[in-house]
Amino acid sequence: MRPMTIAGLAVLGLLIVLPFGLKGYGIYILSLWIVYSIAAMGLNLTLGYAGQVSLAQAAFLGIGAYTTALLMKAGYPFFVGFGLSAGICFGVGLILGYPALRVQHHFLAFVTLGFNALVWLVFRNEEWLTGGTYGLMGFSRPSFFGVSTNNPVVFYFFSLALFLLLAFVLWWIVRSPWGRAFQALRENPIRANSLGVDVRRMTLLAFAIGSAYGGMAGSLFAPLVEFIDPQSFMLDTSLMLLLMVIVGGSGHFFGPILGALLVILLPEWLRFTEGLYLIIYASLVIVLLAVCPSGLLGLYERTAAAVRARSSDRRESAGGSAP
Amino acid sequence: MNSASGNVLRVRGISKSFGGVHAVNDVSFDVQEGEVLGLIGPNGSGKSTLFDCILGQLTPDTGEVYVGGEAVAGKRPCDLNKLGIARTFQMLQVFPEMTVLENIILAGQEHHGGMLSRLFGKRDAGLTEEADEMIAFFRLSHLRDQRAGSLSYGQQKLLDVAMAFMAGPRLVMLDEPAGGVNLTMLESLKEHLKVFNEERGATFVVIEHNMEFVMALCSRILVLSNGAIIAEGTPEEIRNDPDVIEAYLGA
Ligand SMILES: Nc1ncnc2c1ncn2[C@@H]1O[C@H](COP(=O)(O)OP(=O)(O)OP(=O)(O)O)[C@@H](O)[C@H]1O
Ligand SMILES: [Mg+2]
Numbered sequence: 001m002r003p004m005t006i007a008g009l010a011v012l013g014l015l016i017v018l019p020f021g022l023k024g025y026g027i028y029i030l031s032l033w034i035v036y037s038i039a040a041m042g043l044n045l046t047l048g049y050a051g052q053v054s055l056a057q058a059a060f061l062g063i064g065a066y067t068t069a070l071l072m073k074a075g076y077p078f079f080v081g082f083g084l085s086a087g088i089c090f091g092v093g094l095i096l097g098y099p100a101l102r103v104q105h106h107f108l109a110f111v112t113l114g115f116n117a118l119v120w121l122v123f124r125n126e127e128w129l130t131g132g133t134y135g136l137m138g139f140s141r142p143s144f145f146g147v148s149t150n151n152p153v154v155f156y157f158f159s160l161a162l163f164l165l166l167a168f169v170l171w172w173i174v175r176s177p178w179g180r181a182f183q184a185l186r187e188n189p190i191r192a193n194s195l196g197v198d199v200r201r202m203t204l205l206a207f208a209i210g211s212a213y214g215g216m217a218g219s220l221f222a223p224l225v226e227f228i229d230p231q232s233f234m235l236d237t238s239l240m241l242l243l244m245v246i247v248g249g250s251g252h253f254f255g256p257i258l259g260a261l262l263v264i265l266l267p268e269w270l271r272f273t274e275g276l277y278l279i280i281y282a283s284l285v286i287v288l289l290a291v292c293p294s295g296l297l298g299l300y301e302r303t304a305a306a307v308r309a310r311s312s313d314r315r316e317s318a319g320g321s322a323p
Numbered sequence: 324m325n326s327a328s329g330n331v332l333r334v335r336g337i338s339k340s341f342g343g344v345h346a347v348n349d350v351s352f353d354v355q356e357g358e359v360l361g362l363i364g365p366n367g368s369g370k371s372t373l374f375d376c377i378l379g380q381l382t383p384d385t386g387e388v389y390v391g392g393e394a395v396a397g398k399r400p401c402d403l404n405k406l407g408i409a410r411t412f413q414m415l416q417v418f419p420e421m422t423v424l425e426n427i428i429l430a431g432q433e434h435h436g437g438m439l440s441r442l443f444g445k446r447d448a449g450l451t452e453e454a455d456e457m458i459a460f461f462r463l464s465h466l467r468d469q470r471a472g473s474l475s476y477g478q479q480k481l482l483d484v485a486m487a488f489m490a491g492p493r494l495v496m497l498d499e500p501a502g503g504v505n506l507t508m509l510e511s512l513k514e515h516l517k518v519f520n521e522e523r524g525a526t527f528v529v530i531e532h533n534m535e536f537v538m539a540l541c542s543r544i545l546v547l548s549n550g551a552i553i554a555e556g557t558p559e560e561i562r563n564d565p566d567v568i569e570a571y572l573g574a
Contacts, residue, residue: 177432177441177448184418184429191416194378195490196404196433 015160019153027152028224033264034159035220038166040244040256042213047242048251049174050206051186052100056112057241059119060089060211062233064218066123069136069228078142078223085219086212093211097204116238123230135229142223149223159220166216171253173209182206186251247288249295258296329356330392331494331526332408337376337386338550339369346372347383348550354494359520359527361541361558363534365571369550370530371413371498378410378496379403390494405434409491411483413498413530419472423463423482426471427454430486454489461485461515477504484512488519495519496528501536509533513540538562546570 019027043057067088068081099111123130130136141149142158149155173179181202184192193199222228240263248259266284270277292299332354339347347369354360362370375381377388379400388395390406398406409430418426432441432448441448458464461481466474471482480503487495500516501509513536519525531537537544538558546554546561548570554561561567 173442175446176443177428177446180421180425180429180432181441183421187418187420188416190380190400191412191418192429193400194380194404194410194412195430195486196401197429198401198433200399201438 019156024152027156029264029268031152031156031159031224033260034156034163035217035224036241036244036264037217037257037260038163038220039214039217040241040248040260041167041170042210042217043241044210044245044250044253044256045170045174045182045213046206046210048245048249048255049179049186050182050203050210052097052203052206053105053109054096054112054207054210055109055235055238055242056096056116056119057210057214058233058235058237059116060093060214061218061221061237061241062119062123062228062230063089063092064215065222065228065233066130066136066218067215068219069139069222070129072139072142072223073136078219081222082216082219085215089215089218090208090212093208093214094204096211097207100203100207101200113235113238116233116235120230120234123233130230133229135227136222137227139223139226141226155224159224162216162220166213167257170213174253178202178205183251243285245295247285247295249297249300252295252297252301255295255297262296330354331356331390332377332528333387333389333392334373334377335387335389337373337383337388339372339376339381339383345550347376350386350547350550350552352545352552352555354526354528357520357524357526358543359516359529359541361537361544362528362530362547363532363537363544363561364547368547368570370547372550373547374410374496374498374530378408401433404491407491407493408496409487409489409494410496411487411498411500413502415476415479415483415503417471417479417482417486419470421471422468423458423471423474424451424454424467426482426486427457427489430489434490457485457489460518462511477508480504481508481512484515488515488525492523492525494526494528498530499532500529501531501533509536516540 019030022030039057039061043054046052046054064085067085068078071081071084072078096112096115100108103111124132126132141155143149147154149158174182181192181197184195184197185199185202185206189199221232244259244263245256246259247262248257249255266281267277270280273280288296294302330353334353335351337347337350338345350373362373364370372381376383376386379395379398379402390403390408395403395406418429421429428447428450431450431453435441435448435450436444447454455464455467458467461484463478463481463485466478471479474482480500484497484500487497500512504512516527516529517540520527529537529541541558544556544558544561545552546564546567553570554564554567556564
């Protein structure tokens with residue numbers, strides 16, 4: 001087995017036994033990590049693979065959360081909310097993709113930032129629907145086949161299962177010719193266009209799929225926290241998701257998952273420093289990004305390549321005839 | 324349509340200006356099936372702009388372009404590529420983060436199957452073998468799994484041309500393929516073009532400043548000066564045309 005496969009299985013094993021050794025809050029944090037990972041994975045497709053800057057992922061998290069909460073309050077089963085969240089966010093993401101056909105980079109960042117602000121205003125102001133600043137509560141966690149996910153461990157495994165499914169789907173997409181077309185879009189859209197890549201369609205799809213992941217994450221977020229209000233979906237959440245993608249390694253499949261782990265766990269670990277926590281946290285992020293702008297997985301990849309090069313040098317100089 | 328048989332491409336009355344600069348001025352010509360057409364002219368004579376107008380990269384102010392008899396006004400570069408026309412740009416353009424193999428597969432994949440089969444079908448769109456052949460044809464096999472960005476300039480230039488070959492076997496339009504390529508590579512590039520032209524029946528339009536390259540390769544040459552065609556003929560005729568000599572010396 002390749003080392004990556006072994007590492008993957010080990011992590012999976014850990015994820016399965018871990019909740020049994022944790023208290024309620026630990027399980028909650030773990031579940032939160034899974035939910036944010038889904039949203040960050042989506043953003044990684046839009047930004048990391050396809051190169052389209054988006055500061056609106058929190059808006060999609062919110063749309064998914066409110067959609068699911070409202071539908072569950074109205075008595076619909078969870079998966080109706082989940083499916084609808086994905087569908088709505090796919091559609092809205094498609095529309096948000098249109099500006100990206102005209103503007104790029106920092107201009108696009110501002111367009112998507114404006115969109116995030118707009119959605120947040122709707123959450124806050126349309127009290128009849130969203131409860132305004134009071135938010136929404138009173139929707140229960142879903143149950144399947146008579147098993148309620150009210151138990152945090154059960155909900156955790158439920159999230160984990162959905163996460164694995166969504167990760168597989170995304171993995172499939174990025175390894176397919178679509179993934180190559182997305183990457184071409186990031187590296188050189190003009191050349192890609194001349195080689196037959198429908199740049200317009202792929203740009204819109206990159207937004208739509210990434211946003212749908214945001215929506216599905218939001219759909220899990222609502223029953224996890226059991227109370228949602230507009231504050232959870234402000235620009236700072238979008239920035240946090242962006243940080244997850246970049247710290248982990250934008251354009252690397254596991255980057256956002258690792259990034260989400262750090263961004264969520266670090267504050268918990270730094271809790272003992274009390275008032276200093278934010279300063280330490282910010283400094284760590286700055287140092288990390290200064291040392292490896294391509295994120296943790298970028299750093300890992302570079303180191304691994306260097307080690308491989310050195311060992312193959314050694315083999316050659318030793319007169320070996322390795323292929 | 325009255326597509327004269329054997330015309331892959333017809334260009335009629337293309338003009339394009341940038342502000343006050345008439346980069347291309349009422350240019351018309353045909354490209355016949357199977358020929359290697361040279362497009363030469365002094366710097367700034369509008370050659371690259373003409374390519375961009377033909378291929379949907381720029382919208383011409385006036386004029387029409389027909390591919391196989393069909394008017395292609397308003398079509399995007401990717402649509403034109405799907406009609407079997409591929410190109411290179413004057414500025415080298417490969418995908419530096421992708422490997423040589425991935426670059427070549429990308430160039431071919433959009434011509435295989437539909438949108439959905441590219442998602443659910445084979446990972447490489449069934450192109451690895453074909454791509455490997457193309458890579459071997461350009462003698463890049465030893466670099467197959469290297470990042471394109473790590474190749475030398477000349478190697479990247481070959482890769483760039485190889486991608487165009489992969490993406491449009493019907494008509495290939497090359498903007499200065501020989502620029503920055505050393506003599507041995509130049510010879511092999513010439514060979515590649517010849518083989519592709521003679522054995523696979525591909526048609527070429529080549530912009531080039533290297534006269535030896537153009538004279539050796541092209542069956543017919545167009546000369547552009549100040550955005551207009553001032554001469555057309557065989558390499559022999561062009562070499563001795565006083566207008567052409569004048570345009571080059573007077574430029
Ligand atoms: N995007 C642009 N904006 C303004 N002017 C342009 C633009 N592109 C080209 N031009 C002008 O159009 C004219 C023709 O340029 P073009 O690049 O087509 O020439 P060329 O024949 O390809 O030259 P070279 O042999 O140097 O590549 C030049 O005067 C150039 O300055
Ligand atoms: Mg030019």
